[in-house]
Amino acid sequence: MDPSGRFDFAAAYDELNPGRDDHLFYRSLADEAGATRVLDLGCGTGTLTRALAAPGRAAVGIDPDASMLGVAREQPGAALVDWRLGHSDRADTGSADFAVVTGHAAQVFRDDEEWARALADLHRALVPGGVLAFESRNPAARAWEGWTRAETLRFAGPVEFWHETAWVSLPLVAYDTLTRDPRTGAETSDRDILAFREAAALVRSLEDAGFSVIHEYGDWQRATPAADSPEIILVAQRP
Ligand SMILES: C[S@@+](CC[C@H](N)C(=O)[O-])C[C@H]1O[C@@H](n2cnc3c(N)ncnc32)[C@H](O)[C@@H]1O
Structure with a gap:
């Protein structure tokens, strides 16, 4: 951050x-x-x-x-x-x-x-x-179903980083990229849309x-x- x-x-x-x-x-x-x-x-x-x-x-x-x-x-x-x-x-x-x-x-x-x-x-x-x-x-592999905090959580230094699917309307899928800094509690969220x-x-x-x-x-x-x-x-x- x-x-x-x-x-x-x-x-x-x-x-x-x-x-x-x-x-x-x-x-x-x-x-x-x-x-x-x-x-x-x-x-x-x-x-x-x-x-x-x-x-x-x-x-x-x-x-x-x-x-x-x-x-x-x-x-x-x-x-x-x-x-x-x-x-x-x-x-x-x-x-x-x-x-x-x-x-x-x-x-x-x-x-x-x-x-x-x-x-x-x-x-x-x-x-x-x-x-x-x-x-x-x-699209048939439905990668977005795995875009949950549990399955995507990783770390940038101490900062937690993960993805969550927001909505699916094929061929478009929206997902959020979320971060949380456990030292300060600061959180961010950004939405992206991809074409499958x-x-x-x-x-x-x-x-x-x-x-x-x-x-x-x-x-x-x-x-x-x-x-x-x-x-x-x-x-x-x-x-
Ligand atoms: C997930 S990153 C992939 C970066 C790199 N190719 C790699 O393999 O790691 C997607 C990249 O596409 C770029 N991008 C977004 N819109 C674009 C556009 N209209 N034309 C070209 N690149 C674009 C983003 O800025 C970002 O750097």
Whole structure:
């Protein structure tokens, strides 16, 4: 908590989200694709962006949240990344051969037109043959049913942090992120709304934007999608 009682979500983000299997998946995918110019839309604190950047591989991280990007810029290796504050329109045309939208950031585009605009910008940013990969939680796995204090409680230092589902009106799900500092009793609550799109809708949105889907997986170990897979992981190509 800062002195005004506000919880600094950006500063705590990486501590609250350790051990990311998705990072291993996206790093392998970038290697397999022979990526040399990477674009990470909704990069947040940029942990994956920095892991993808390397000598001989340029990386651009775009995010509209100045606090998240502020944390990203302070991390070791941050100088290897071109950080951009803003939305998908900040991506340069033909600037990337590999693009990702990770940490379920694809679900923050709750309006279909907004999602279509982001996909159009990603298509424009990729060179022909370029690869786009992202994931979205499978609505059939009903992840929101586990968003209770009992199942999500974790700690940022001494501060309790948890999620609670507020309402479900598919494809939209609203949930609250709550914190409580036991030292002061200070509490915060923020509401977010996510889109839980079906796989078919996601594939259609990619095709409408001019992509061809080349792989679909149900989890980070690349399982074939099943009805109750936790994730819808899509790998698409700009022809
Ligand atoms: C859950 S975080 C994921 C961050 C990071 N990709 C990761 O894997 O940890 C979602 C991110 O999406 C960003 N975001 C929200 N709206 C966005 C938009 N319209 N375009 C791009 N990014 C957006 C947020 O600022 C936030 O950093």
